[in-house]
Amino acid sequence: NMAMYTIVCSEKAGKEWKTALSALEEKYKKKWPNKVEVLTYNTADGVKTCLPRLTELRPSFTCFFTHHKECSRQFVGEVHRICRQIDLSNPFTDTIWGIMTGLEEEDLLFAIEQEPLVVRRVLGGTPVQLSNFESGCWYSEGEACASFHKQRGEEKDKKVRCPQDTTEILISELSKERNIESDTGVDMMVTSGHATENDWQIGYSYRNGKFICMSSNLIGESMDGSLYPIKHNGKPKILSAAGNCLMGHIKTVNCMALAWMHSAGVVQMSGYVVSTWFGFGGWGVHNYFINLPGLMTFSESFYANNQALLTKLHTNYPEYETKDYDECNASVERECAGLLFDRDVVAFYGDPAYDARLVSKPDKCPYHISLKELPATENQLSDDWNVYEVIVTVNKVPGRPAVYVFPCSVKEYKVLKGENVIINCRFLLVPVTSESAGKELHIIYAIKL
Numbered sequence: 001n002m003a004m005y006t007i008v009c010s011e012k013a014g015k016e017w018k019t020a021l022s023a024l025e026e027k028y029k030k031k032w033p034n035k036v037e038v039l040t041y042n043t044a045d046g047v048k049t050c051l052p053r054l055t056e057l058r059p060s061f062t063c064f065f066t067h068h069k070e071c072s073r074q075f076v077g078e079v080h081r082i083c084r085q086i087d088l089s090n091p092f093t094d095t096i097w098g099i100m101t102g103l104e105e106e107d108l109l110f111a112i113e114q115e116p117l118v119v120r121r122v123l124g125g126t127p128v129q130l131s132n133f134e135s136g137c138w139y140s141e142g143e144a145c146a147s148f149h150k151q152r153g154e155e156k157d158k159k160v161r162c163p164q165d166t167t168e169i170l171i172s173e174l175s176k177e178r179n180i181e182s183d184t185g186v187d188m189m190v191t192s193g194h195a196t197e198n199d200w201q202i203g204y205s206y207r208n209g210k211f212i213c214m215s216s217n218l219i220g221e222s223m224d225g226s227l228y229p230i231k232h233n234g235k236p237k238i239l240s241a242a243g244n245c246l247m248g249h250i251k252t253v254n255c256m257a258l259a260w261m262h263s264a265g266v267v268q269m270s271g272y273v274v275s276t277w278f279g280f281g282g283w284g285v286h287n288y289f290i291n292l293p294g295l296m297t298f299s300e301s302f303y304a305n306n307q308a309l310l311t312k313l314h315t316n317y318p319e320y321e322t323k324d325y326d327e328c329n330a331s332v333e334r335e336c337a338g339l340l341f342d343r344d345v346v347a348f349y350g351d352p353a354y355d356a357r358l359v360s361k362p363d364k365c366p367y368h369i370s371l372k373e374l375p376a377t378e379n380q381l382s383d384d385w386n387v388y389e390v391i392v393t394v395n396k397v398p399g400r401p402a403v404y405v406f407p408c409s410v411k412e413y414k415v416l417k418g419e420n421v422i423i424n425c426r427f428l429l430v431p432v433t434s435e436s437a438g439k440e441l442h443i444i445y446a447i448k449l
Contacts (some may be wrong), residue, residue: 001274002409003030004035005125005353006059006091006095008050011042011065013101016335020108021065024100028353029111039409043070047078053113054086056096058425061353061410062095066260071101071250073345084310090424091321092310095409096303098352103253103262111267114236116355119298120180122419124175126192126243129286130157132293132364135183137173139166139233141204153182159268166202167209168228171220173381174264175231187235187356189266190244190286197251200244216254218263223438229261237264238298240289241271249273257349263310267424268298268350280309280337285398294360295369296405299352304403304427311401311422311429313339366398367432374444379416389415392430392441402430410447418443 005028007021014021021038028036037057039050054062064079079097084197088396102108118306122128124138130150137157140146144164150157156376178185193204202208209222219229239260242245248271250257261267269291270285287308289301296304313321317336325340362368374387393403409425420431421443430441 002411003037003057003059004032004408005061005063006036006054006057007038007063008047008054009038009040009065010047010067010070011040012070013065013118014040016067017065017105017108018305020189021107022178023109024065025065027113039321047075048082054082054307057272058086058409058411059095060426061118062097062351064097065102066105068101068250071099071347073222073249075099075155076248076273076347079345080306087425090306091314092422092424092427093303094425096299096350096352096405096426098268098299098350098354099365100351101250101261101349102209103258107261108387110238110265111261111351111354113268114354117187117236117238117267118171119238119356119358121183121186122188122190123170123186124190125200126190128190129276131155132290132358132361133188134359136186139191141202141208142206144203144208145211164206165209167211167224168226168321169245170202170211171228171230172338174231174237177233178235178288179400184238185235189237189239189264190245191239192243195241195244195247195256197246197249197255200247200256206271206291207226207237211256212252213256213259215255216259216262228251231266234261235265236267236356239264239266239269239271240282240285240298241269242286243276243279245272245275245281247350257347261349268348268354268356270298270302270344270346270348271349274345276342277318277408278342280338281305281342282309284308284400286379287398290358292365292367293358295365296357296433297354298356299350299354300405302346302348304405305400306343307403307422307429310399311341313343314422315420323392331386352379366394366396367402368395369402369404371404379444385412385448387444387446390430390443390444390445392432392436394432394439394441395435397437398409402432404428404430406447408449409448412435412448414446416444416446422446
């Protein structure tokens with residue numbers, strides 16, 4: 001009997017955050033009766049002791065409910081690897097996962113209580129494709145005094161001169177009341193540039209202020225040393241720390257990741273637990289989340305990008321697929337080394353089944369995916385198979401393969417028609433090359449539920 005949602009809970013988190021754990025369990029038992037399981041492990045034995053049970057359950061979503069003291073860099077890597085081992089017949093990730101943690105139990109309860117988030121307004125400390133959002137602004141990390149703004153109802157963004165030190169402006173944007181009508185407050189933050197576990201430098205190629213954490217609270221510190229504490233506006237936000245080093249590393253209790261959750265209401269976050277140089281794992285999430293507005297949730301986008309990375313290793317560097325980055329010597333191609341480096345070092349914090357997504361804008365999408373059910377018998381299969389034709393209509397070549405995430409995990413799966421198509425229990429991936437532009441790609445696959 002396959003699970004929809006499995007909570008993998010450390011004993012420490014289960015003891016210290018009982019209320020949040022039962023709230024999470026209740027939330028999904030209401031949504032998916034008899035399809036929710038809780039697995040508990042002893043920290044000394046490690047999270048991988050849950051793998052045999054995960055293999056039996058084959059959950060569609062797996063939430064690693066973890067105390068912040070246990071969210072080490074090693075733990076994030078282990079979660080990546082465990083989630084590829086649930087179904088050993090393929091090298092891809094077999095469940096959509098997230099690590100749920102926080103500074104205090106209140107942070108988890110806040111996240112669990114939220115309704116789905118429609119991401120309408122974005123704030124960036126780095127370039128963001130504003131036309132794919134209803135509104136938003138970004139402040140340049142490369143050019144002093146430059147910012148770009150798009151209002152609701154407008155198509156184009158405008159370049160606006162701003163102060164060189166944007167610390168107070170950014171803190172104010174994040175603190176303001178979220179009001180859709182008056183266009184204040186923020187649903188999503190995108191960051192890049194120099195960062196550590198303890199700070200984020202707002203300017204990359206010029207001097208600007210920084211965000212720091214003091215006693216686990218997020219605070220802006222301007223160049224003159226003035227401090228601007230952030231105000232939690234009571235509304236959920238998501239954070240893509242796509243280009244930052246270390247922002248996703250929960251090294252101590254006083255760190256940026258926990259401060260974003262605690263002070264700014266960040267309920268989902270993607271970020272590196274190491275210094276970044278290759279960028280595929282961080283920036284690539286936007287290829288699915290921002291470039292295909294409304295098609296995928298934030299957690300599905302993180303998942304899809306990771307599968308695109310694994311596919312590239314599998315297809316182009318099969319001899320390195322089972323190796324680690326540490327095993328690469330100087331003769332290994334840069335791309336191969338980069339993919340291995342990025343594979344297990346981007347963390348996804350938050351509930352994996354939480355629905356945060358942009359407003360649908362089909363005209364902005366580089367491709368469209370449509371599905372048609374076909375009779376199983378015509379494809380020489382017994383009628384316990386469900387057969388589908390997927391049509392990928394390509395308008396322009398995207399930076400990543402097309403991914404269709406299944407609504408839930410499937411028991412068995414196979415591709416009946418289509419070249420270089422990847423399938424596992426949770427997704428179908430279709431390569432889109434420059435030859436595909438302006439064409440329809442037809443794939444037929446079969447699944448058993």
